[in-house]
Amino acid sequence: DTGVSQNPRHKITKRGQNVTFRCDPISEHNRLYWYRQTLGQGPEFLTYFQNEAQLEKSRLLSDRFSAERPKGSFSTLEIQRTEQGDSAMYLCASRDRVNTGELFFGEGSRLTVL
Amino acid sequence: KNEVEQSPQNLTAQEGEFITINCSYSVGISALHWLQQHPGGGIVSLFMLSSGKKKHGRLIATINIQEKHSSLHITASHPRDSAVYICAVRYTDKLIFGTGTRLQVFP
Numbered sequence: 001d002t003g004v005s006q007n008p009r010h011k012i013t014k015r016g017q018n019v020t021f022r023c024d025p026i027s028e029h030n031r032l033y034w035y036r037q038t039l040g041q042g043p044e045f046l047t048y049f050q051n052e053a054q055l056e057k058s059r060l061l062s063d064r065f066s067a068e069r070p071k072g073s074f075s076t077l078e079i080q081r082t083e084q085g086d087s088a089m090y091l092c093a094s095r096d097r098v099n100t101g102e103l104f105f106g107e108g109s110r111l112t113v114l
Numbered sequence: 115k116n117e118v119e120q121s122p123q124n125l126t127a128q129e130g131e132f133i134t135i136n137c138s139y140s141v142g143i144s145a146l147h148w149l150q151q152h153p154g155g156g157i158v159s160l161f162m163l164s165s166g167k168k169k170h171g172r173l174i175a176t177i178n179i180q181e182k183h184s185s186l187h188i189t190a191s192h193p194r195d196s197a198v199y200i201c202a203v204r205y206t207d208k209l210i211f212g213t214g215t216r217l218q219v220f221p
Contacts (some may be wrong), residue, residue: 002158033208042118042200042211043151043157091157103147103209105157 002026006092006106013082016114020078021109025094027106030076032075035091037108043091049075082113117141127219133188135215137144137201140182145204148175148186151214152197160186160199163213191219 003026012018025032030051035043046065047057051072064082069075079086089108093103118139127133137146148160159177161168163184168175172191177184188195196218202209 002156031207035209035211037154040213042202042213045208045210048116048208050207066132093157101145101204102162103149105149105159107154107156 002104002106004092004094004104004106006090006109008109009107010110012112012114016081018078018080019082019111020038020076021092021105021111023075023077023092023094025073025075025092026096027073029094029096030072031095032069033093033095033103034075034077035093037089037091038087046090048077051073055071061107079111082111084113087111087113116204116211116212117210118201118203120199120215122212122215125217127191127217129192129219129221131191131193131219133191133217133219135186135199135201135210135217137184137186138182139184139197139201139203139210141203141210142203143182143203143205146177146184147202147204147209148184149200149202150197151200157200188217191217193219193221195219 005024028033033048037043049069064080067077091108092106151157163177172189174187198214200214203214
């Protein structure tokens with residue numbers, strides 16, 4: 001257990017439905033990252049937050065994707081009108097910039113769009 | 115061309131062998147991470163390097179900033195080392211990942 005928790009761990013949905021994933025980072029970590037990983041590939045950057053501010057969003061990310069971190073603690077990643085190509089593992093990681101800078105990953109949320 | 119390249123993509127070894135995984139990158143970085151991913155998705159950070167060499171148990175990681183190259187070594191490999199090993203570089207404030215090296219160690 002790294003201290004970063006993600007829910008749900010698995011989500012199966014039909015195309016066109018909306019899904020939301022939640023990430024609870026390590027409490028003192030001010031940076032939170034979302035990544036997406038498809039089979040056989042390395043994780044791909046989606047977006048990241050410093051406290052509640054969303055500092056960067058991947059240009060590859062469509063407008064159907066939105067992320068929030070309203071109080072600088074947990075974060076949500078919502079995908080609207082899901083498509084089969086959205087099927088992937090969605091990974092969250094957090095980091096304390098001040099100290100070691102080590103990244104801690106959650107177990108991921110696996111999305112399957114039918 | 116990917117900004118982070120790993121080699122080999124797949125690696126099989128007999129238990130006890132010395133293993134080397136290589137990572138080359140093309141951007142200026144502030145740090146490089148070696149990560150381990152087991153089937154099922156969980157990723158664990160093994161090392162974070164900005165220079166030189168680090169050792170933890172049977173694992174050794176080195177980085178050459180001038181050559182933009184890093185290596186991960188596993189001494190006396192064991193079947194429990196079987197996993198995907200991922201190199202990731204910190205560029206601005208986000209990580210760029212390699213595609214990983216799948217290692218299988220057979221008894």
